Amino acid sequence: MSTRPRTSSVVSASSIVVSIQDYKDIKTSNVVNRKRRASSIVVTAVGEKELIDDIKIVNWTQLNEWQQDNEFIYDGYVQETNSVTKCMKSLKMMHNETINIWTHLIPSFFYLLLLIFFTDFMLEKKLTQILGSDHGAMDTIDYIMVNIFLLGAFLCLFCSSCFHCFKQHSENISNLWSKADYMGIIILISTSIISLLYYGFHDNLFLCKLFTILTTIFGATCGVFVLNDRFNHKDWKAVRASFFIMFAASGLLPIITGCFYFGIQEAINRVQLGFVFYEAVCYIAGALIYGFKVPECFYKPGKFDYFFNSHQIFHVCCVAGSIFHFKALIASFVHAKIGKHSIAA
Numbered sequence: 001m002s003t004r005p006r007t008s009s010v011v012s013a014s015s016i017v018v019s020i021q022d023y024k025d026i027k028t029s030n031v032v033n034r035k036r037r038a039s040s041i042v043v044t045a046v047g048e049k050e051l052i053d054d055i056k057i058v059n060w061t062q063l064n065e066w067q068q069d070n071e072f073i074y075d076g077y078v079q080e081t082n083s084v085t086k087c088m089k090s091l092k093m094m095h096n097e098t099i100n101i102w103t104h105l106i107p108s109f110f111y112l113l114l115l116i117f118f119t120d121f122m123l124e125k126k127l128t129q130i131l132g133s134d135h136g137a138m139d140t141i142d143y144i145m146v147n148i149f150l151l152g153a154f155l156c157l158f159c160s161s162c163f164h165c166f167k168q169h170s171e172n173i174s175n176l177w178s179k180a181d182y183m184g185i186i187i188l189i190s191t192s193i194i195s196l197l198y199y200g201f202h203d204n205l206f207l208c209k210l211f212t213i214l215t216t217i218f219g220a221t222c223g224v225f226v227l228n229d230r231f232n233h234k235d236w237k238a239v240r241a242s243f244f245i246m247f248a249a250s251g252l253l254p255i256i257t258g259c260f261y262f263g264i265q266e267a268i269n270r271v272q273l274g275f276v277f278y279e280a281v282c283y284i285a286g287a288l289i290y291g292f293k294v295p296e297c298f299y300k301p302g303k304f305d306y307f308f309n310s311h312q313i314f315h316v317c318c319v320a321g322s323i324f325h326f327k328a329l330i331a332s333f334v335h336a337k338i339g340k341h342s343i344a345a
């Protein structure tokens, strides 16, 4: 009993010191940030950084258990907001999801612009210029193939940035957007494979149809796993990465078939394998970096909280992979239009 008052007096004394310091901090903070009240930061006694609009930035130890995902990322988490408005307002702040949001939001906007304008105002004109009016016309299937890829790329990147923006809302909303994020990846892989399949096998519609059916079945199977709550758990991170790698690798089946059916050189020309190779390197490297949490796993937690962590590198790899696919698709389309295809077998 005798030690309790002494302990509490020590606590009170230290509280006073902290309070005086806090007062100085708050006073200084108010002076510096008077002109920018909307984003001014007040440091509270428990060490949380609290914004005026009540969005809290916390570290790993102050985080709800459901929000704990990557133990190597220590600081910069937005605490559960339970508010769509606060999640949207967090876009103006620097936290550890900021780079994840913008690395996919900006490219998704570019893909949306391409989806609206590219085939109608750029590709058709360019084709006529390059190939003349005999070869330059786009038919309906060309129009659909190029646009479904652009739609897939837009949906994948947009769902991803929404997930990173709204994952701090609450556990349920985070799970919902996480599933949308995975579905976006499945849609991008499916539309990438199917669009290029057409230019690989456009004069053999049976093989084109066969591989389209196979890709649809693989994509649907992945979709069933993604919508399962167990698959969403953080312990399944490596499994998730390998699942997507396997689905993307199923794109090798039509390529190998094409090499046997048309010969290697013709297969290379038909689907522009050079670009497809770079695309595969980007996606596989990105998935491995994401799955094994490189580079943060080699250092003490906290070194890559805001920049250059595995998830951000994975995002950049995804965007680069999608750009290489877009190049492959357009080059394959032009190659098919020139009419150099010849069946070797």
Ligand SMILES: [Zn+2]
Binding pocket: 100, 160, 164, 311, 315
């Ligand atoms: Zn992401």
